Amino acid sequence: MSTANLAGNAVGAGAPFGTPVPSASGQGDVWALVDGSVRPDGGWRSEPGADAWVAVDLMRPRAVNAVTLYAGATPPSRIRVQAWTGSDWLDVANATASPATPAQGRDLVTFDTVRTRRLRLLLTADGDAPVEIREVEVRNGNLLSDASGLGLTVTPSASYTYPGDTVLGPLDGSYADVPHWTSWDSKNAQDWYAVRLDRPVTASRLVLHFYDDHGGVQPPRDYTVEYWDGTGWRPVQETGRRPERPAAGFNAVDFTPVSAAGFRLLATNQNPVDFGVYVGVTDLERLGP
Missing domain, CATH: 2.60.120.260 (Galactose-binding domain-like)
Known part of the structure; x- marks a missing residue:
């Protein structure tokens, strides 16, 4: 699509x-x-x-x-x-x-x-x-923020959401720091943020903006982009990444086009201890081929 x-x-x-x-x-x-x-x-x-x-x-x-x-x-x-x-x-x-x-x-x-x-x-x-x-x-290749005009239903979810943050933040089409989603103090070594769609769409790129408050929420140590194959989450076949290492603000992953009804960010937290350093996202965009 x-x-x-x-x-x-x-x-x-x-x-x-x-x-x-x-x-x-x-x-x-x-x-x-x-x-x-x-x-x-x-x-x-x-x-x-x-x-x-x-x-x-x-x-x-x-x-x-x-x-x-x-x-x-x-x-x-x-x-x-x-x-x-x-x-x-x-x-x-x-x-x-x-x-x-x-x-x-x-x-x-x-x-x-x-x-x-x-x-x-x-x-x-x-x-x-x-x-x-x-x-x-x-x-406008962003099917997430533009979903209503395209007749799509988008349902976000996460492994953990810090109280006061929201899973809806990354879908508002804004690069502002607020609203955002974070997993601060989840105690998880890895946290994920996912969007599920009511029908498959084709994607070849995912753009995300990591939140950085220079304290307990910073870009992850590493991350993987996954897609829903109908039975489980599978990593995309990456063809490029910009920048190569996770950074505050803009990050993009290009991959072999895939048709799927869901996409997920799986992030490795920098310091997953009590009051440690965890991942946050201000914007997520899925761009078609």
Whole structure:
């Protein structure tokens, strides 16, 4: 299952008010960027050898965290995603590109969820060739915080929750320290935080933000991401992790796509003794392939 493309507009300039509107530098056909087609005879091109930009006005603020760009025969050498604040363009946080170097075909950039009306892609030309883009798609790939709009029921649970904290905290779509979930003083060597869904969804990445109060709640010594296979929890087949060691704030695990009705963080606490050091999470996001 995947979330809807928020940038789609197959009608073009004649579409009703409120439909996404593209723009770009140069003289290319901007409507081809959002028409839903990736055919070779369509698309937009920059001036030869010139760095360029393309942008999409979503016509109202939306929560977004993924941009898919379909490049033609001459892809850019770099893609930089920016969000409009209302007065200026700012780079999105924790952007991760797949593949790392843009290539012909599908290029995906994921980043921390941001609520914005407009997104812009800065495209670095590769030598003297024009940058050729056939389609741009914008999504909120977080099926956890956006569950109600997708008809999903999400049920969080944990091995232990410190009184005053909540298992709902990591699902509010906010990176703020409060609300959060912690297992402080659980006495467990390992603690887990899980979400169960009422039907399977496909995932290839889990993003989580560890809480750190510089005291009894700090990032774990290590952690594993697991999925529910219908009878039990199984570790995902990791393909990458950023950063390599658990850190306060942003952490991401990429893995071979799996369809499952549940995902779980299994964390090893740093010092599981009376009033020791335990794990906490402020945000959890599951992103599709």
